[in-house]
Amino acid sequence: MEHLVRSCYKKKSGYVFAKKAEDIAREYRLGQIARLASNENPEPLSAAARVAAEEALLKVNRYPDERVNVLMNALRAYYGDYHFVTGVGMDGVIETLIRTLVEPGEEVAIATPTFSFYALAAMGQGAGIIPVPRERDFSVDPEKLIRAAGPAKVTVVCSPNNPTGNATPVETVAEILEGIEGVLFLDNAYIEFSDCDYLPLMKKHENLVLGRTFSKVHSLAGLRIGYAFTPRWLPPWYQRASTPFTVNSVSAAAAAAALPDRDHAERYIAQVRRWREKFTEEVKFPVLPSDANFVMVDVRPHTGDRIAEELARQGVVVRSCRSFTGLPDHFIRVSVGEDWENERFVTVINSL
CATH class of the missing domain: 3.40.640.10 (Type I PLP-dependent aspartate aminotransferase-like (Major domain))
Structure with missing residues (x-):
């Protein structure tokens, strides 16, 4: 009955998700995973x-x-x-x-x-x-x-x-x-x-x-x-x-x-602004200017997929940007997480 599926979905793939932290932990037998792939706020709800x-x-x-x-x-x-x-x-x-x-x-x-x-x-x-x-x-x-x-x-x-x-x-x-x-x-x-x-x-x-x-x-x-x-x-x-x-x-x-809980929001906003600067200063690859809660990193001469996979092996989940149409395949996207997650990312990527 698959012939009933609309042709547009047969021609193009759906949304591409980042690798799940749980899957990476199981695959590489890791305990703690830095989740920096999905632009989430690491702080629990207010x-x-x-x-x-x-x-x-x-x-x-x-x-x-x-x-x-x-x-x-x-x-x-x-x-x-x-x-x-x-x-x-x-x-x-x-x-x-x-x-x-x-x-x-x-x-x-x-x-x-x-x-x-x-x-x-x-x-x-x-x-x-x-x-x-x-x-x-x-x-x-x-x-x-x-x-x-x-x-x-x-x-x-x-x-x-x-x-x-x-x-x-x-x-x-x-x-x-x-x-x-x-x-x-x-x-x-x-x-x-x-x-x-x-x-x-x-x-x-x-x-x-x-x-x-x-x-x-x-x-x-x-x-x-x-x-x-x-x-x-x-x-x-x-x-x-x-x-x-x-x-x-x-x-x-x-x-x-x-919505009205400004203290909760401002804590993460301050965290984002601080770490965007630190990423720019400390990461050895070029970090593009960002107004969001993530940064995009140019990992040339490597591909985004390769760097994302190497980071995953060491417990850091980031997003390869290969699935973004029109973007060259040498970028990764890195969310601002907790301090220990961000620090691990900087240490690992600088070792590659």
Whole structure:
């Protein structure tokens, strides 16, 4: 019965996951593994989020609130008078936005190299993909993007970008918004670790959607909850296209409690800023400037796969960047973890 599977999935692979720490520990008979592959916050969720999640867990025999009011109210209390949508992680927001706006056969423009799920979500909707290569320094040329994105219903830019780490200046984003006809989805999954503030653009542009996540700075990666700032016109249509009861009640409660806990967030933000500098200073391979909670390292003359495998043998899990379309195969991506994890990474990579 495999002939029934859609041809697009036969032609292209799905999302490429990093190697699991448990698998590496078993394969190489290691005890402690430094987990630096998935851009996670190594600190457990905040006490407030844990309490809220435990209370919500007692009521999971009932369907969650389809309006996700506990989280919507928390978002408005924290950010002010904006319009929001939610989803199962940033991936869920991306997928639902494309489902809402893009007809099969229409196009989505994507600044590459970047997070592969944008193209997978567009492909799943039957959309065509317009890849728009970044410049040699991985910056976005606004004029080139505007020209390429002419027919696109949705244009996607990740800032700070995964896996390169660099942020797109606010002025460049404003120029793109003025020049395209469709919607710009600006993925801000790592925005808390940068100095950029795109929110003022929401008041000026009806074609901007800013995606955010609780997976990184708020330590809720396992609860899979994302959200986005949207123009006023979008939420009713987005809700119409959404899967019913998308965000579960435990995730919504934990996220609502985590959002105002600035102490928890600031600890990891400070950790990230400190270790980005240390990586740049201490790693013998070139470390690219980063505005995210990871850095990309150029490991030439080696390949990313080879260095990732050598690091794994010594108990350090990082991400080879080979699966990022348009990126040369001599980069690895390294998350900022706990001190001992970061120190082990520096020691091991410098010994290679």
